[in-house]
Structures are given as C-alpha cells and as structure tokens.
Amino acid sequence: MATDLQSMQQILQNVFDIMLEMPTKPAGEPGEESGCSRYVAAIRITGDVNELIVVEAPAETAAVIGETMFAAEPGTLTDDELSDAVGEVVNMIGGNVKGMHNGDSLLSLPCVTRSDEPAERFRQNESLWIHVAGQPLYVHWQDMEHAPV
Amino acid sequence: MKVLIVDDSKAMRMIVKRTLARTDLDRCEVVEAENGAEALTKIESEHPDLVLCDWNMPEMSGIEFLKQLRESGSHVPFGFITSESGDDTRHLALETGAQFIITKPFTPESLNAALMPCVS
Numbered sequence: 483m484a485t486d487l488q489s490m491q492q493i494l495q496n497v498f499d500i501m502l503e504m505p506t507k508p509a510g511e512p513g514e515e516s517g518c519s520r521y522v523a524a525i526r527i528t529g530d531v532n533e534l535i536v537v538e539a540p541a542e543t544a545a546v547i548g549e550t551m552f553a554a555e556p557g558t559l560t561d562d563e564l565s566d567a568v569g570e571v572v573n574m575i576g577g578n579v580k581g582m583h584n585g586d587s588l589l590s591l592p593c594v595t596r597s598d599e600p601a602e603r604f605r606q607n608e609s610l611w612i613h614v615a616g617q618p619l620y621v622h623w624q625d626m627e628h629a630p631v
Numbered sequence: 632m633k634v635l636i637v638d639d640s641k642a643m644r645m646i647v648k649r650t651l652a653r654t655d656l657d658r659c660e661v662v663e664a665e666n667g668a669e670a671l672t673k674i675e676s677e678h679p680d681l682v683l684c685d686w687n688m689p690e691m692s693g694i695e696f697l698k699q700l701r702e703s704g705s706h707v708p709f710g711f712i713t714s715e716s717g718d719d720t721r722h723l724a725l726e727t728g729a730q731f732i733i734t735k736p737f738t739p740e741s742l743n744a745a746l747m748p749c750v751s
Contacts, residue, residue, distance in 0.1 A: 501646075501736030551642040553649060567642045573687070574735045577714020581734065589687055589715060591639075 484533060484608050484625035485579050491610065493578045494621065497571060498614050502550050509611045509618055512600070520544075521568040522601050523594040525576035530585025532627040536604045537572040543617035544568050550615070565594040575621065632659040632750065635679035637670040637696065638712075639688040643735070647683060647712060653739035654746060656681075667696025674700065679707060681750060686713035686720065694727060701728040708749045712737065 498504045519541040527533045539547065541564075548559045548567035559567075569592035580589050607624035634651065638644045644663050651659060662677045664670035668691040670684065682700075686693040697709055709729045713720070716734040724732045731745040 496736045500738060548642065552645050563641065566640050570640045570642050573640070574714045577687075577716055577735065580714075581716030581720075584718075586719065587717075591687060591689060 485582065485623055487608070487610065489579075489582060490575075490608075490621065490623065493575055494610065494612060496578070497574050501574075502547070504547070504550055504615045506612050506614050509613045511609075511611055512618060512620065518600075519596065519598055520600070521565060521594055522597055522604075523565075523568045523572040523592050525572045525592045526590040526626070527576060527580050527587050528590070528626075529587030531580060531583040531587040532625065533579060534607075534624045534626050535572060535576050535579060536601060536607075536622040537568060537575065538601045538604070538620040538622070539568045539571075540618060543614060543619050546615050546617050547571065547619075561596070565596070569594045579623070632656060632681065633662065633677060633679045634659045635662050635664060635670060635673055635677060635682045636684075637664045637667065637682065637688070637693065638685040639665050640685070643685065643712075647742075650737070650739050650742050651683075654743035656743075656746060656750065667691030667693060667699070670696050671699060671703075674705065674707070681746070682707055682709045683712050684709065686711055686715045686724075694723060697724070697727050697729060710745060710749060712742075 498506045521539045521544045523537045544564045548564045551567045573592045604622035607622045610621045636644050636647050648661050664673045666688045684693040711724050711732040714735045730749045733745045
C-alpha cells in the first residue's frame with residue numbers, strides 16, 4: 483500500500499518547515515506549465531516495500547531550495563548544485579517513507595533529471611502540491627507492487 | 632576538535648556543517664569527504680576526533696566505511712546522519728561500531744543531543 487497523504491505531509495513539514503526552516507503551505511493542482519524548466523528527482527524503495535517517489539521542482543523552486551541548503555546568494559548556484567539539492571530532498575523523503583514501514587527494503591540513490599515538460603506520467607500517481615517559501619513543489623508517489631505494467 | 636563530515640551530497644555537507652555551528656561543537660574544525668573511500672584517506676591524513684557519515688553513498692557506503700574503519704583498529708567516535716531510519720539500519724549501525732544514528736531531517740537540538748554523550 484502506498485504511503486498515505488497525511489504521512490507524506492508530515493514528512494514534507496519535517497524536511498522543509500523544521501530542518502530547512504522554509505515554510506510550506508498546501509497549493510492547488512497546477513495548470514498547464516509546458517516550457518517551464520524543472521528538476522525531476524526520483525528515488526525507489528525495493529524489497530518488502532516497493533515504492534517510487536518523485537519530486538518535481540520548477541527551476542525557481544529548485545533555486546530557492548538550493549540557496550537555502552547552500553546558504554548561497556541568489557543566482558550563484560550551478561545546475562549540478564541545484565540537482566544535488568533537489569536530489570537530497572527526495573532522498574530524505576524516501577528514507578523517511580522507508581523508515582515508516584517494517585521489513586527488509588533497500589533505498590536507491592536519487593536520480594535527478596532536468597526537463598522542460600511537466601512530469602505528467604507521475605502526476606497520475608498519488609500527488610501532493612505544496613508551496614515551499616512561496617514556490618510550487620510537486621511530490622508524487624506510487625506503490626510499485628500494484629502498479630499497472 | 633576536528634569533525635569529518637562524509638556525504639556524497641555537497642548540499643547536505645553544508646547543512647551538517649552549518650547545523651554543527653549551532654551546537655556545542657560550534658568551534659570545531661570541519662573536514663569533508665564525498666564517500667567512504669575518500670573518508671578512509673581523510674582519516675589517515677586528518678586524524679579527526681569525530682566522524683559524521685551518511686549511509687547511502689556511491690563507491691563506498693557509510694556502513695562499509697565503518698566496517699573498514701573498525702577493522703583497521705580505529706576507535707574514533709562515529710555517528711550516522713542518514714535518511715535511512717528503520718530499526719534494521721539502526722541495529723546494524725550500532726552493531727558495527729557506530730555510537731549513534733540520527734535521521735534526516737534533523738535539527739541543531741537533535742544533533743547536539745546525539746553528539747554530546749559521544750564527545751564529552
């Protein structure tokens with residue numbers, strides 16, 4: 483069974499509000515955003531728990547998160563550093579999801595790609611839309627055990 | 632006091648370093664490594680008083696690094712700072728010779744509480 487919405491909200495609050503001191507609030511489902519550059523970070527839990535978690539961060543959101551993590555001036559971070567920051571976000575979420583379940587499971591390393599298109603494929607999964615420090619962030623997750631082939 | 636921070640994420644190394652500055656170890660000197668293999672080299676050259684290490688890293692994981700460190704005869708205090716938060720992870724870490732394991736996300740207070748028994 484995939485992680486429930488309430489647990490995911492709590493994990494995101496722990497990551498952003500408590501650790502990074504970046505306030506979050508719920509956001510509505512995004513509209514058409516084609517052409518908007520974004521970082522898409524994915525992590526997989528395999529074993530007794532089988533779950534895929536994807537974080538979709540528009541470039542402006544990735545910049546705000548990265549600047550907070552690196553304590554950097556606006557506009558000074560490289561693409562690799564922003565990918566690292568978004569990857570670490572999905573890593574923390576994945577680790578916490580894994581920790582919520584009993585059993586023997588493995589957490590993959592995060593994989594981050596850059597895209598100009600919304601991650602439509604993942605938006606069909608369980609999703610949470612939030613604002614982080616005023617910027618949109620999308621989190622999608624899916625129980626791969628019962629995923630359609 | 633010299634602290635070796637081992638994490639493949641530069642962003643997380645920065646966060647750990649800044650959080651350390653908000654603990655009772657605020658005056659510590661920090662050295663960094665990107666994975667277990669590099670950390671083993673840093674142990675030899677830097678002689679840290681404490682190691683703070685991620686679990687899940689490419690090339691050499693945190694637990695493999697700890698195994699090799701203990702096999703080499705080093706007793707340097709060692710703590711994991713990791714997203715891996717299950718009981719099995721905690722058990723393996725302590726059994727292999729870690730003093731503590733704290734889960735990301737963490738706060739200056741939770742880090743300090745884990746560090747103090749280890750360094751005092």
